[in-house]
Amino acid sequence: xxxxxxxxxxxxxxxxxxxxxxxxxxxxxxxxxxxxxxxxxxxxxxxxxxxxxxxxxxxxxxxxxxxxxxxxxxxxxxxxxxxxxxxxxxxx
Numbered sequence: 001x002x003x004x005x006x007x008x009x010x011x012x013x014x015x016x017x018x019x020x021x022x023x024x025x026x027x028x029x030x031x032x033x034x035x036x037x038x039x040x041x042x043x044x045x046x047x048x049x050x051x052x053x054x055x056x057x058x059x060x061x062x063x064x065x066x067x068x069x070x071x072x073x074x075x076x077x078x079x080x081x082x083x084x085x086x087x088x089x090x091x092x
Contacts, residue, residue, distance in 0.1 A: 003055065009048050016041040 020038055 004048065004051055009044075013041065013045060016044075 016038070020041075023038075
Protein backbone atom coordinates (compact mmCIF):
# COMPACT_ATOMS: atom_id res chain seq x y z
CA UNK A 1 0.00 0.00 0.00
CA UNK A 2 1.37 3.36 -1.01
CA UNK A 3 1.12 6.29 1.36
CA UNK A 4 1.32 10.02 0.94
CA UNK A 5 4.69 11.31 2.02
CA UNK A 6 4.42 14.32 4.36
CA UNK A 7 7.20 16.03 2.40
CA UNK A 8 5.17 15.64 -0.80
CA UNK A 9 2.13 17.27 0.82
CA UNK A 10 4.06 19.95 2.72
CA UNK A 11 5.98 21.15 -0.33
CA UNK A 12 2.73 21.93 -2.16
CA UNK A 13 1.05 23.54 0.85
CA UNK A 14 4.11 25.71 1.42
CA UNK A 15 3.96 26.83 -2.20
CA UNK A 16 0.25 27.63 -1.78
CA UNK A 17 1.00 29.68 1.33
CA UNK A 18 3.70 31.56 -0.54
CA UNK A 19 1.25 32.15 -3.41
CA UNK A 20 -1.36 33.44 -0.95
CA UNK A 21 1.25 35.71 0.62
CA UNK A 22 2.20 37.14 -2.77
CA UNK A 23 -1.45 37.71 -3.61
CA UNK A 24 -1.93 39.65 -0.39
CA UNK A 25 1.10 41.79 -1.19
CA UNK A 26 -0.16 42.63 -4.67
CA UNK A 27 -3.75 43.13 -3.42
CA UNK A 28 -5.11 42.30 -6.85
CA UNK A 29 -8.17 40.36 -5.79
CA UNK A 30 -9.85 40.52 -9.18
CA UNK A 31 -8.13 37.33 -10.26
CA UNK A 32 -10.82 34.66 -9.89
CA UNK A 33 -8.39 31.87 -10.72
CA UNK A 34 -6.31 32.65 -7.65
CA UNK A 35 -9.31 32.23 -5.37
CA UNK A 36 -10.03 28.89 -6.98
CA UNK A 37 -6.47 27.73 -6.35
CA UNK A 38 -6.70 28.76 -2.69
CA UNK A 39 -10.03 26.94 -2.33
CA UNK A 40 -8.52 23.83 -3.89
CA UNK A 41 -5.60 24.16 -1.50
CA UNK A 42 -7.99 24.13 1.42
CA UNK A 43 -9.72 21.09 -0.02
CA UNK A 44 -6.35 19.40 -0.45
CA UNK A 45 -5.53 20.01 3.21
CA UNK A 46 -8.88 18.53 4.25
CA UNK A 47 -8.23 15.47 2.09
CA UNK A 48 -4.79 15.07 3.64
CA UNK A 49 -6.23 15.28 7.15
CA UNK A 50 -8.80 12.66 6.14
CA UNK A 51 -5.98 10.51 4.78
CA UNK A 52 -4.04 10.82 8.04
CA UNK A 53 -7.11 9.87 10.05
CA UNK A 54 -7.77 6.83 7.85
CA UNK A 55 -4.10 5.88 7.97
CA UNK A 56 -4.17 5.94 11.77
CA UNK A 57 -7.33 3.80 11.80
CA UNK A 58 -5.74 1.36 9.36
CA UNK A 59 -2.60 1.10 11.49
CA UNK A 60 -4.75 0.42 14.56
CA UNK A 61 -6.73 -2.22 12.65
CA UNK A 62 -3.54 -3.90 11.49
CA UNK A 63 -2.18 -3.90 15.05
CA UNK A 64 -5.44 -5.32 16.42
CA UNK A 65 -5.46 -8.00 13.74
CA UNK A 66 -1.84 -8.98 14.44
CA UNK A 67 -2.45 -9.11 18.20
CA UNK A 68 -5.59 -11.22 17.75
CA UNK A 69 -3.79 -13.45 15.23
CA UNK A 70 -0.85 -14.00 17.60
CA UNK A 71 -3.13 -14.77 20.56
CA UNK A 72 -5.17 -17.21 18.50
CA UNK A 73 -2.03 -18.87 17.12
CA UNK A 74 -0.65 -19.33 20.65
CA UNK A 75 -3.94 -20.74 21.91
CA UNK A 76 -4.20 -23.08 18.94
CA UNK A 77 -0.62 -24.28 19.46
CA UNK A 78 -1.40 -25.16 23.08
CA UNK A 79 -4.67 -26.90 22.10
CA UNK A 80 -2.93 -28.88 19.34
CA UNK A 81 -0.18 -29.94 21.73
CA UNK A 82 -2.80 -31.14 24.24
CA UNK A 83 -4.74 -33.08 21.60
CA UNK A 84 -1.54 -34.69 20.27
CA UNK A 85 -0.61 -35.75 23.84
CA UNK A 86 -4.05 -37.26 24.34
CA UNK A 87 -3.86 -39.07 21.00
CA UNK A 88 -0.42 -40.49 21.86
CA UNK A 89 -1.60 -41.59 25.30
CA UNK A 90 -4.65 -43.36 23.83
CA UNK A 91 -2.56 -45.32 21.34
CA UNK A 92 -0.22 -46.63 24.07
